[in-house]
Amino acid sequence: MHTFALAGCGRISKNHVDTLLELEKEGRAKLVSCCDPVPERACAVAERTGCQPFPSMESMLEAVKCDVVSICTPSGLHPAHVETAARYGRHALSEKPAGTSLSSVDRAINACDEKGVRYFVVKQNRFNKTIALLRRALEAGRFGRLYLLSSNVYWTRPQDYYDQAKWRGTWEFDGGALSNQASHYVDMMQWMGGAVESVQAFSATLARRIEAEDTITVNLKYRSGALGSINVTNLTYPKNLEGSITLLGEKGTVRIGGVALNKIEQWQFDAPHEIDGEVDDANTNPSSVYGFGHVPFYRHVLDVLDGKAEPLLTGREGRKTVEIIQAAYESARTGRAVQILGRNSL
Known part of the structure; x- marks a missing residue:
């Protein structure tokens, strides 16, 4: 079972939490920690899932081991948070878009390459x-x-x-x-x-x-x-x-x-x-514009991590x-x- 951390507990994070709870039932993934600068948000996710809440990404990654960080922060922060995940040796799964500038996305790609970790972008x-x-x-x-x-x-x-x-x-x-x-x-x-x-x-x-x-x-x-x-x-x-x-x-x-x-x-x-x-x-x-794609997207990510598929959304x-x-x-x-x-x- 692959372990996940959640960075950002705002609007879109619910889709990721729902997906991870479903995949936990399948024995494939588990949410072990979350972080948000607004403590109430992180605590709400922790209360629902049983994961451990933190006020920052760094404190979370230093305290809790995980395989993948799901990044649900504001779009312009996605690349920097991918870099942070890579720095701690964790795979990064970023919500769309990958970023708001090519230069920042390129830095994130290079950071993942240097650390030998995967970089996924949500395209559900x-x-x-x-x-x-x-x-x-x-x-x-x-x-x-x-x-x-x-x-x-x-x-x-x-x-x-x-x-x-x-x-x-x-x-x-x-x-x-x-x-x-x-x-x-x-x-x-x-x-x-x-x-x-x-x-x-x-x-x-x-x-x-x-x-x-x-x-x-x-x-x-x-x-x-x-x-x-x-x-x-x-x-x-x-x-x-x-x-x-x-x-x-x-x-x-x-x-x-x-x-x-x-x-x-x-x-x-x-x-x-x-x-x-x-x-x-x-x-x-x-029921919403998000559709039903997050679960199969995550299954694809897990298949890639298990060596069963080539990554489609790098x-x-x-x-x-x-x-x-x-x-x-x-x-x-x-x-x-x-x-x-x-x-x-x-």
């Missing part, structure tokens, strides 16, 4: 049944040449969401709608479309009192010649409406929608295939999303398209 939507089925169709060549990819993230984050924590909506620790709410969708677009060559974006802060954007449109040009677009807003009235991805190719069209990539709305190809019979069973009805893979987001913000700021292929790549 890749484990949605709908997305897994789409990926199988793509790898089977059913689309032929891809022409156009698009993703819409029409969600709602009211002002009181940002007011709950000073770091939210800041450039240093969070970024805006693209970096926080839509980073999983940026990952989907590069995972399905392949290497992105250039990015052009327009952004605006229309209704929220934050540093970063609450609305953004991003255009992508892929190395393959395909084009893509990502539309994101946190201003949808009155509630979350859509989290979708659409792939249009010479031999196929697929649209996966719902609130969180949970429903196959279009599935059309030029020829039948055995996986077509799995379409209806792939649809789910999650720090370097998570870096690709950060590079696209950083390029989009640079484009929105300068008004120019930004070339990203090969820039600062490790």
Whole structure:
């Protein structure tokens, strides 16, 4: 059984705690410690799970042995906390995004390389049944040449969401709608479309009192010649409406929608295939935009640690999303398209 420590006991940590409690029942993982600068948060997790609470990551790692540190701190702190885990010889599992700057993510990657520890980045939507089925169709060549990819993230984050924590909506620790709410969708677009060559974006802060954007449109040009677009807003009235991805190719069209990539709305190809019979069973009805992907993601991590699987979501893979987001913000700021292929790549 692999042991885990939890760094950060805020909003997203519940998904990790729930997952680890389920995996403990399977005899595969156990949460042994947690930390948060707000003592009440750490104590609440400790009371629920029986783990040991601490006020800081350093005090936790010095006092309690663990195999993996699950990092659920503000986005801008993710890379530094990965470095801390590596310094103590622990594997790091970071929530999305990997960070808010490429340079900090690169330092985290190098730190893990130097210490010989694993660096995982949470991309739980890749484990949605709908997305897994789409990926199988793509790898089977059913689309032929891809022409156009698009993703819409029409969600709602009211002002009181940002007011709950000073770091939210800041450039240093969070970024805006693209970096926080839509980073999983940026990952989907590069995972399905392949290497992105250039990015052009327009952004605006229309209704929220934050540093970063609450609305953004991003255009992508892929190395393959395909084009893509990502539309994101946190201003949808009155509630979350859509989290979708659409792939249009010479031999196929697929649209996966719902609130969180949970429903196959279009599935059309030029020829039948055995996986077509799995379409209806792939649809789910999650209670939140987080979906059901954390448990299979953690199972994948455990399989990697047990030597049963090759890692799919490393720090370097998570870096690709950060590079696209950083390029989009640079484009929105300068008004120019930004070339990203090969820039600062490790």
